[in-house]
Amino acid sequence: MQKLLLLVDKISTWVGQAFSICIVILTLHVSWEVFSRYALDNPRAWAFDFMIMMYGTLFMMAGAYTLAKNSHVRGDVLYGFFRPRTQAALDLTLYIIAFLPGVIALTYAGYYYAAESWAIRESSNITAGGPPYYPFKTVIPVAGAFLLLQGIVEIIRCIICLKQGEWPSREADVQEVDVDKLKEMVHVKDEDIQKLDALITSRRPGK
């Protein structure tokens, strides 16, 4: 079971990471566009459409990846104080009453939305003769489906946790605040911090 869960995690992660290349493309595209506009006097009409598409695809496709890494923002007032079983029970309830209806609705609605766009071969409503928009709209149901898949895995995780009393493991990923990496970056070792501690404790009696 754990293998299957990790496999789905991996798929979500892979998809999210693959689409995160959009940010690099977006950066280079816009930088070139601005340069081209001012220095070469050669703006391109479809540039804005392309920007929108890269941005929208980036964050939609990263939804499942973010869920797999447990990085969606939580109100962490009480959650951190709960025992794992309580956490799992609450999560499970909300996955079923909030997550599933919401994401299923999104996927289903997105499917018809995209299908209509495909049917008329919709193109940009921003630029005349702009790029086709139906692939971009297809992102909604696809992202929804991946999210749903990942959500089911999370529900299974909750059930496992309810049974075992502890959360099944996840694979590590790059962290926003990775203390060890940051320590390495500024060449601070744990010993240094320990030494500093001695400084504080020695100072206290003198005060």
Place this chain on the structure above:
Amino acid sequence: MRVRKELWFGFALMAVILVTVLVLTPWSNLFDGHMSKEDLGVLGLLMLALIVVAIMIGFPTAFTLMGMGVFFTWLAYNSVNPDLAVRQTLDVFVLRTYWVMSNDVLIAIPLFLFMGYLVERAQLIDRLFHSLHLATARVPGSLAVATIVTCAIFATATGIIGAVVTLMGLLALPAMLKAGYDVKFAAGAITAGGCLGILIPPSVLLIVYGAVAGVSVVQLYAGAFLPGFMLAGLYIGYIILFAKWKPHLMPPLAESERLVPLPPLSQRLAQQNRNAVAGLWRALTGPGSAGVAKRTVLGQFIVALLPALIIVAILGVTYLVTTAPEKVASTAGLVQTGGLTAAPLLEEEGKEPTGLIGAPEAEQEDSGVKEPPAEGVKEVAPPAAAEAAKPEVVEKPAAAEPERLPTPTWFWIVCGVAIALYAVRYRRFDWQRLEIFKRLLTSFFPLAILILGVLGSIVVGLATPAEAAAIGAFGGLVLAAAYRFIAHWQATGLNRRSPGAMIWRTTKELGTIVKESMFLTAKTSAMVCWLFVGSGIFATAFALLGGQAIVERWVLSLDMTPVQFMILAQFIIFILGWPLEWTEIIIIFMPIFIPLLPHFHIDPLFFGLLVALNLQTAFLSPPVAMAAFYLKGVSPPHVTLNQIFAGMMPFMGIQLLALVLLYVFPQIGLWLPSVFYK
């Protein structure tokens, strides 16, 4: 046991809310579609209560909003026409989602995030901190002042509060403790400084607010600029006063720690002349004294004069802009040099030739750091006609209009002040200062130019926020590449290795940096933007049910004055800042406040600035102050959380003071936007 008590308190609160919901829900006619308007409105408020409970429980907020939003939207439609309800709900949901996907304001979010992650990984923070610390060595409480400045610059460029606080906890806290600073004070300075990043533009918070409130992000940036620097200035002022008042809590640095080791060239020249500029000038013109290469000396000399050259360039541009229709070919370059030669000082003589040759030099220096076209475009004209030998000829091609506006008096005043300042500065410019300045040049200025370039191009209107963000991200990439290359260069030594291997290793490291930044950007922007997706449908439900109308009627029935309303609103936001993150507060709760603003004649722009300032406190207020926990994570075990909290209190007080100041003098925030966007 304390934890348990908090838990019970939380549960009790939730239970009260849930019971109220259960009692007040109009169960009897919930599903058969016969609900009166009042029922619906009550339902809207109940939904809000439910959401608050769900958020407090700790389920990912985006999905809570989505699920509840879909359900309550369906309820609202169902009460009107049950046959169409499902179809309408799905339609409105997907349209709201698509609105987020194609939002031209929100594009800037991933780009600014990307820029931040790249800049963070350029690993320049220790250089930045050490050079600033040396530069401020004479100021009382210098380490704390340097901490605030480093935080302000670095947090502004990266916007990642956790990383900034952690890094400063590793760098500045040991330095301050070793220097004998008070633990509480050191912790306070780090945490308060680290949070400046969400206020000083380019901040993601302001983009999110702009998207929610429909306020121009450009104006928000222009508006937040002065309050942001005002807050940083207040922090610094407080530190300096405090250091004067209680020097034993912040002892000044020992003389030995202020000294910078001089390179051999400077040491040799320093024996001849204490003033760096004069010494360099003599070495340059004199008969090959001290046996140093003239090229090196010339390089140092230009570096030493760089600030003056940049000022000359800025004044020149200002002159050209203020007297826009140009005919008379007099230029600021000439004016400046003339003014400077008049000064009787020896070193000023050196400025005449370089003043003229050097102007293009300064421009090169600027664009070398890959800044957006803010400067570049303005200065395209002079190089275009670069074959001309003297600058006054250079501007001639641009001149077409017959009349040139008279030069305003303030320009001459600024000129005079600049000349006086620089005369004093160069008189006291010794070799130590030259060395410190060189260090600042490699750490502080690239970042400052990056930020100012991004902001400048937005505010002046050369680029949309999204475009400027993209160029900023590109600049971050260049910055990371440059600093990593320099690091490898210094590590391997100048001539020992072939440059190929070094470039290869830099490229490989840069690959890792880009990859990590890319993944983090994807995750963080997904977090923010999915919250928008969820809140979109939630806000729809709230509006459809008429909850918004009830809130409005209720608030209006209180018959408050604008001041009272403002205080109430800020107080609520302050309270919300304890348990919630700023993303949730702005995305979920701002839409409830914004429609109320017109009733009280409050400018949403101004309100946004107040909110941004207010949310600074959210990171510092005790129960869930993120900044404190990040700092605790890297501080020595004997630094307690209580000490950190106690240290943050005075800085929170300053934040409140800043809030009051901004409220009493709205011009602090509204002046810049009104200048730029009349």
